[in-house]
Amino acid sequence: xxxxxxxxxxxxxxxxxxxxxxxxxxxxxxxxxxxxxxxxxxxxxxxxxxxxxxxxxxxxxxxxxxxxxxxxxxxxxxxxxxxxxxxxxxxxxxxxxxxxxxxxxxxxxxxxxxxxxxxxxxxxxxxxxxxxxxxxxxxxxxxxxxxxxxxxxxxxxxxxxxxxxxxxxxxxxxxxxxxxxxxxxxxxxxxxxxxxxxxxxxxxxxxxxxxxxxxxxxxxxxxxxxxxxxxx
Ligand SMILES: NC(=O)c1ccc[n+]([C@@H]2O[C@H](COP(=O)([O-])OP(=O)(O)OC[C@H]3O[C@@H](n4cnc5c(N)ncnc54)[C@H](OP(=O)(O)O)[C@@H]3O)[C@@H](O)[C@H]2O)c1
Numbered sequence: 599x600x601x602x603x604x605x606x607x608x609x610x611x612x613x614x615x616x617x618x619x620x621x622x623x624x625x626x627x628x629x630x631x632x633x634x635x636x637x638x639x640x641x642x643x644x645x646x647x648x649x650x651x652x653x654x655x656x657x658x659x660x661x662x663x664x665x666x667x668x669x670x671x672x673x674x675x676x677x678x679x680x681x682x683x684x685x686x687x688x689x690x691x692x693x694x695x696x697x698x699x700x701x702x703x704x705x706x707x708x709x710x711x712x713x714x715x716x717x718x719x720x721x722x723x724x725x726x727x728x729x730x731x732x733x734x735x736x737x738x739x740x741x742x743x744x745x746x747x748x749x750x751x752x753x754x755x756x757x758x759x760x761x762x763x764x765x766x767x768x769x770x771x772x773x774x775x776x777x778x779x780x781x782x783x784x785x786x787x788x789x790x791x792x793x794x795x796x797x798x799x800x801x802x803x804x805x806x807x808x809x810x811x812x813x814x815x816x817x818x819x820x821x822x823x824x825x826x827x828x829x830x
Contacts, residue, residue, distance in 0.1 A: 606630040606678050608658055608717060609685025611639040613787035614735060617802025618682065623649045625806070630673070632658035632685075660685045660713035661705060670720035678724050680809060683714035684735040688789050689751045698751055706751055711758035715766055722766070725775045729813040732770065733778040734763050735805075738822065740779075743829035760820065760830060767818035776815045780805060781822040796823070 605622050609615040610631035619629050623645060629652065633639035636655045646653035658669045689706040690698060718732050725732055739749060740756025760779055767777045782805055783796035790796075804823030812819065820828045 602626055602628045602652070603679040604628045604630070604677060605680040605682065606632075606673070606721070608632045608660065608681075608683045608714075609735075611636075611642050613789065614782050614785055614798060614801055614805065615682075615684040616641055617798040618684065618806055619645060619653075621802050621806035622680075623652055625810075627680075628652050628654070630654045630656060632656050632669075634659050658685075660709050660717070663713075663716065666713060666717050667720065670717060673721065673724070676724060677726050678721060679726050679729060680731045680733065681718055681721055681725060682733045682735065682809070683718055685714075686710050686735060686756075686789070689755065693749050693751055695750050695754070703751070706755050707758060710752075710755035711762055714759060715762045718766060719769070722770050722773070722775075725770075725773070727774045730775040731778060731809060731813055732763075732766070732775065733780055733809055734759060735782055736760055736763070736779045736820070738781040738828055741820075741829055764818060764830075771816070771818070774816055776812055777818040778809060778812055779818070779820045780808065781820075781828055783823045 605627050607615050607619055610619045611633035619631050622629050631642050631653055636657050642655050659665050687709050690702045714734055736759050737756045739753045740760045742757055763779045782801045784790055784794040785796045785801045786794040801823050808821055808825045
């Protein structure tokens with residue numbers, strides 16, 4: 599088992615993260631899969647049972663800075679071929695910068711933009727040189743160039759994530775690793791809703807293929823789940 603490539607997926611217990619976990623397991627990867635409440639992560643436990651020795655389920659709340667630090671410390675020294683920070687929230691239902699409280703803004707920005715950088719910076723030295731990759735589930739809604747308005751708080755959180763991933767790239771690009779900022783499509787998950795255009799299976803397969811196809815590129819790219827480049 600030890601020669602299998604190793605992934606860490608933050609936010610793996612449902613939706614797109616769970617779909618990507620399935621895809622990587624089917625391709626022979628080991629996955630450290632995080633959930634806020636592992637005791638309730640029944641889909642991950644089923645995957646662990648059907649892929650013995652391949653799934654390591656761990657607790658992680660991205661809204662808890664000390665918890666992020668402890669989580670990363672527990673993995674110290676572990677080589678990671680892929681770290682995907684996928685966890686994210688849509689923010690308050692009113693979606694309005696004018697209506698948002700400081701607490702709502704703080705939770706949204708921390709979970710979607712700040713925590714992914716805190717976690718990935720703590721683990722960046724453990725990403726394997728060469729084929730290793732840091733990846734982030736962002737959104738086309740984080741593109742400033744393609745912003746038609748609406749959903750302004752969520753857009754701002756993903757635009758902040760995009761900016762922070764570019765800054766992180768500046769720190770790690772000498773290490774021969776690749777950084778991807780990804781758009782999964784509009785996906786039928788709890789967040790995307792039942793009217794979304796893309797199934798979890800198609801998005802997860804596409805996201806996985808895009809990540810694997812770009813290993814070794816040693817660039818920072820903003821791509822959708824079909825591999826198409828997105829304007830920042
Ligand atoms: N669905 C879409 O159309 C769409 C489009 C563009 C981008 N995205 C992005 O894709 C990613 C996955 O979204 P999804 O559609 O799969 O949503 P989802 O079904 O609502 O799943 C969200 C995932 O994020 C985790 N999460 C949320 N807050 C967390 C926190 N504080 N700490 C740790 N984990 C947390 C959830 O864990 P719990 O179960 O513990 O809550 C869950 O695993 C997000 O970053 C989202 O912004 C989605």
